[in-house]
Amino acid sequence: MTESPALPALWPAPVAPGAVDATVTVPGSKSVTNRGLVLAALSSEPGWLRRPLRSRDTLLMAEALRTMGVGIEETASSSSSGPSGTAGGEAWRIIPAGLHGPATVDVGNAGTVMRFLPPVAALADGPVRFDGDPRSYERPLGGVIDALRALGARIDDDNRGALPMTVFGGGALEGGRVEIDASSSSQFVSALLLSAARFNQGVEVRHVGAALPSMPHIRMTVDMLRGVGAQVDTPEAGGEPNVWRVTPGALLGRDLVVEPDLSNAQPFLAAALVTGGRVTIPDWPERTTQPGDALREIFTAMGGSCELTDQGLTFTGSGRIHGIDVDLGEVGELTPGIAAVAALADSPSTLRGVAHLRLHETDRLAALTKELNELGGDVTETADGLHIRPRPLHGGIFHTYEDHRLATAAAVIGLAVEGIEVENVATTGKTLPDFPGLWTDMLDPAVPARRA
Known part of the structure; x- marks a missing residue:
């Protein structure tokens, strides 16, 4: 090029x-890359992301996970024949570790980082502060904050329902049932589902409110969760409308090629x-x-x-x-x-x-x-x-x-x-x-x- x-x-x-x-x-797909990073970081064994997207949003996600103790090793082939927007056959090896603070996460203006990682931080041992670009302070986050609190997390956001904030991780999260209005962003649902297998009780997310936007992104989250061994019940599979359940259990390391x-x-x-x-x-x-x-x-x-x-x-x-x-x-x-x-x-x-x-x-x-x-x-x-x-x-x-x-x-x-x-x-x-x-x-x- x-x-x-x-x-x-x-x-x-x-x-x-x-x-x-x-x-x-x-x-490669940003949505797949960032979901893949989170799932690999929460897995019980190392995994690979091949042909990941290398962009501001995905590098922010990778660096945020590193600050919480996750190992991410980047390799690149000298070949120029690999498709999907990487240097040859670029691959990232993700090595799960004990999540910990203190840490500071820069979310930039990435919705996936600001919403997917607070549940991960709730599983860390120690405080994790989230900050980002000025525009990130204006983007909806209250649904994730309120849901995490209902599931047992301790969060200090000065009652803004937005960034900046600190999640005081206790090394685990009880989980269970929670209601959430995700009509402003489907990422609220995905955020809870991605980490839910690591919650003590898993999670039952019940959306209440206007119609959910961007349903394909929730289907992507469910599909990728099942790909690493999670048990997920969804409305499409005959479950209740607007209800998703994830059973607690170990996630498997995966070798994932990003579309x-x-x-x-x-x-x-x-x-x-x-x-x-x-x-x-x-x-x-x-x-x-x-x-x-x-x-x-x-x-x-x-x-x-x-x-x-x-x-x-x-x-x-x-x-x-x-x-x-x-x-x-x-x-x-x-x-x-x-x-x-x-x-x-x-x-x-x-x-x-x-x-x-x-x-x-x-x-x-x-x-x-x-x-x-x-x-x-x-x-x-x-x-x-x-x-x-x-x-x-x-x-x-x-x-x-x-x-x-x-x-x-x-x-x-x-x-x-x-x-x-x-x-x-x-x-x-x-x-x-x-x-x-x-x-x-x-x-x-x-x-x-x-x-x-």
């Missing part, structure tokens, strides 16, 4: 010279749709719990076509983009990229079911409305989403609010609109290392292979 120079404060988004025709190998991050494939697939070209994403899994797999159906409805083979997913644009009326409640993280494509469509779009995006890295609904409208768009924020009426767009600065998905959405618009300048494109390093280099390579016909 082309080496990226130091990134400017305002990155000029390149206009597509024509229909793209590229193969882009995207890095490509399908949500991070979104801007590259969007490029095929916007330019009427073709993009192949190698190693696209035939079966997955990743929300990004929904892109196959959504982008096909917007005017493209796709084919899944042993080589991966090939998506082809038709040269036309159609508007869409779609409920994105289960796949909310895809909203910024879909909104960008919809702003270039030939008919209006309505994106529904994503009120919870107001509590993500930034208020994504307000940010998308403001930034698209300042480029000449016609976007209205609704109670639970966006209504987008395509209009001719013009150049301008697209602010990202330190949100990686806003930055990649801006790059998609820049394919078709001259003069788009992306403010702080470096924020894509949160989950997609060297996005600008991958993007430039995709548009360069002289580059035969595009690989992270």
